[in-house]
Structure formats: C-alpha cells, structure tokens
Amino acid sequence: MTKGKNDVLQGTLALLVLKTLQHGQMHGYGITLRIQQVSNDFLRVEEGSLYPALHRMEQDGWIAAEWGVTENNRRARYYRLTAAGRKQLAEEEKNWADLTRAVAAVLQLA
16 A cells, blocks of 8 residues: 555654744644645645644644734734754754665665
C-alpha cells in the first residue's frame, strides 16, 4: 500500500509548522494557508491534524498562543515560536537533512 501525501505530511508537520512560525505569529488557518501556498498547493494540512499538533507543540513549550483578532475581525488563537521552539526547529531541520541524505544514498544504489 502506498502512502498518500497526507501520510507523508504527518511525519513532517512539526517541522513545517515551526518553520512557518519562524517568520512571525499566525493563527491556525494562516499556518495552513502559508504551507499550502509555499508548497504550490502540494501540501495541505487538515484541521484534524493541525490543531492537535499545535496543542502538543504548545504543551512541549515550542510555541506559545494568545487570543487575538483576525483581519476579518474574528477571534482566533495566534501562535508564535518560543526559544525552545527555535531550538527544536534547528533539531528538526538537522534530522530532516540527515533523513533526506540517507534516502538519497539508498536511491542511488537502486
């Protein structure tokens, strides 16, 4: 059975969210839109995946949240990267680089 795009995304969601928040605070829907836009519509983060991940990252101290008002005058939680989150982002980026190098090495053998 092959994995769909969403299955692959699940394993990289923390990395994508932390990287997105590196550029400034955003509400959840803004995070999903930014990831979708930057990936040229290849990656789509579903609410059912995003909000539990944001909650976990907040519990781990990687992000902080506060209530604010959106551009459309709606209340939303805005998320921002913490110092621990910046450290975790560096670790996630290193792990991703290691993984992609290893996969590339295996693919070159085939």
